[in-house]
Amino acid sequence: MPKLLNKTCQLTNFRNPPKPSSTSSPSPPLADPATIANLILKSDNPESLPQTLYTLTEWTPNLVQTILKRLWNHGPKALQFFNLLESHPSYSHFADAFDHAIDIAARLRDYKTTWTLVSRMRSRKLGPTPKTFAIITERYVSAGKADKAVKIFLSMHEHGCQQDLKSFNVFLDVLCKSKRAEMAYKLFKIFRGSFRADVISYNIIANGFCLKKQTPRALEVMKEMVERGLEPTLTTYNILLKGYFRAGQIKEGWEFFLQMKKRKIEIDAVSYTTVVHGFGVAGEVEKARKVFNEMIGAGVLPSVATYNALIQVLCKKDSVENAVVVFEEMLKKGYVPNATTYNVVIRGLCHAGKMDMAVEYMDKMKDDCDPTIQTFNVVIRYYCDNGEIEKALEVFKKMSGETCLPNLDTYNVLISAMFVRKKSDDLLIAGKLLMEMVDRGFLPRKFTFNRVLNGLLLTGNQGFAQEILRLQSKCGCLPRHFRL
Numbered sequence: 001m002p003k004l005l006n007k008t009c010q011l012t013n014f015r016n017p018p019k020p021s022s023t024s025s026p027s028p029p030l031a032d033p034a035t036i037a038n039l040i041l042k043s044d045n046p047e048s049l050p051q052t053l054y055t056l057t058e059w060t061p062n063l064v065q066t067i068l069k070r071l072w073n074h075g076p077k078a079l080q081f082f083n084l085l086e087s088h089p090s091y092s093h094f095a096d097a098f099d100h101a102i103d104i105a106a107r108l109r110d111y112k113t114t115w116t117l118v119s120r121m122r123s124r125k126l127g128p129t130p131k132t133f134a135i136i137t138e139r140y141v142s143a144g145k146a147d148k149a150v151k152i153f154l155s156m157h158e159h160g161c162q163q164d165l166k167s168f169n170v171f172l173d174v175l176c177k178s179k180r181a182e183m184a185y186k187l188f189k190i191f192r193g194s195f196r197a198d199v200i201s202y203n204i205i206a207n208g209f210c211l212k213k214q215t216p217r218a219l220e221v222m223k224e225m226v227e228r229g230l231e232p233t234l235t236t237y238n239i240l241l242k243g244y245f246r247a248g249q250i251k252e253g254w255e256f257f258l259q260m261k262k263r264k265i266e267i268d269a270v271s272y273t274t275v276v277h278g279f280g281v282a283g284e285v286e287k288a289r290k291v292f293n294e295m296i297g298a299g300v301l302p303s304v305a306t307y308n309a310l311i312q313v314l315c316k317k318d319s320v321e322n323a324v325v326v327f328e329e330m331l332k333k334g335y336v337p338n339a340t341t342y343n344v345v346i347r348g349l350c351h352a353g354k355m356d357m358a359v360e361y362m363d364k365m366k367d368d369c370d371p372t373i374q375t376f377n378v379v380i381r382y383y384c385d386n387g388e389i390e391k392a393l394e395v396f397k398k399m400s401g402e403t404c405l406p407n408l409d410t411y412n413v414l415i416s417a418m419f420v421r422k423k424s425d426d427l428l429i430a431g432k433l434l435m436e437m438v439d440r441g442f443l444p445r446k447f448t449f450n451r452v453l454n455g456l457l458l459t460g461n462q463g464f465a466q467e468i469l470r471l472q473s474k475c476g477c478l479p480r481h482f483r484l
Helices: 003-009 033-042 049-056 061-070 075-086 095-107 111-123 130-142 146-154 165-177 181-195 199-211 215-227 234-246 250-262 269-281 285-297 304-317 320-332 339-351 355-365 373-385 389-401 408-417 424-439 446-458 462-474
Strands: none
Touching: 033 049, 033 061, 033 075, 049 075, 061 075, 061 095, 075 095, 095 111, 095 130, 111 130, 130 146, 130 165, 146 165, 146 181, 165 181, 165 199, 181 199, 199 215, 199 234, 215 234, 234 250, 234 269, 250 269, 269 285, 269 304, 285 304, 304 320, 304 339, 320 339, 339 355, 339 373, 355 373, 373 389, 373 408, 389 408, 408 424, 408 446, 424 446, 424 462, 446 462
16 A cells, blocks of 8 residues: 555544534535535645535535545545544434445555444444445455455454354355355355355355356356255346356357246346347347347346347447437337446447547436446547547546546546647646546556656656656655656
């Protein structure tokens, strides 16, 4: 963990909030989450921020959660905000807010803060709960610390949270979705008796092997489940069906699907969606359409996920124009598209060079759901690839007023784009993006630092290069023998 992040994550305490006036006054109005989030982001005075937040609004758990979500990609500021409110005289954090703060700290790999928050949560008798440990273990696993995550799961009871079958299944799922099915299976065999493993446990392990495209291992798990007297569910069959298609075993997947029908298994929208997507990925667009139509003919209503699968197939293997036709049909039938639907269409339009239309759909998206970080990143990336840097920066600026903030990919794409034209002004922007990136809790690669440094030096921006060099030193990745 770089020292800069540790320093940034040190939380200012709301020790001495201003006392309300003795005369009665109306309660402060509820403020807009976006306005508050921007105020926190732009505040560089930790002493005045507590008083500002105190007088700004009446705080509710829902408002706090909304702001924490908006600050998701600015971890240090989110943690500062959380801590300021923790000592508020008329508001107390709920368990969900603690879980959110713990997730942010663990994502930053600031484990000292993570466990400090767990202790504070426990002292307030709000937890930690199995959900808290699911969050922590998932972050450790994603950071490549799976062995540590196992130890944390086994020590849950030491923090006042007893393990049970549900928490065991959740932990197995964390390991399996991180492509550590073998580790999960070993743990499963050790503790399945203690926790009385159920069908859900077996399904999780089978899915873990399917995610690794090891369908035969998944079938072995299913066989073992039956031998132990547990009946496979529709979910079990759908996991195996998806496993075949994910592994590229199209013929075997189709035969398995036909066997499901033959055995009178009640096929649902998930089954059909899997086949539609599977055929589509394999380039069998007509077969995908045929299965989609068969689904409707069989009286099984398509879900939004089914439409998403078909639209994605058409975007990738057919044409974005046909995908848009299906999108419009979906709307006419009363379905409300979700973020995935829009992101698939927007990506397809960008890939086809229809950038103006992609931006139109991005604006239209706001009527049904909030644009996600993926939405912005796709549009920014394609603008940069097309050399339309100014338009990419315009979309980047819009993000501050939306529900999400830039992430590591956003900054990396934009910084790389600033080197295409080799303009002095572009390289200044690259330097500013780099500084903002670090301020928001992201640690750039040494390559990124060095590239920006060299670019600034080559364009005569020695003063700014010195600032970047000092920042690089604080982040603990100063290049050897580098002199200005």
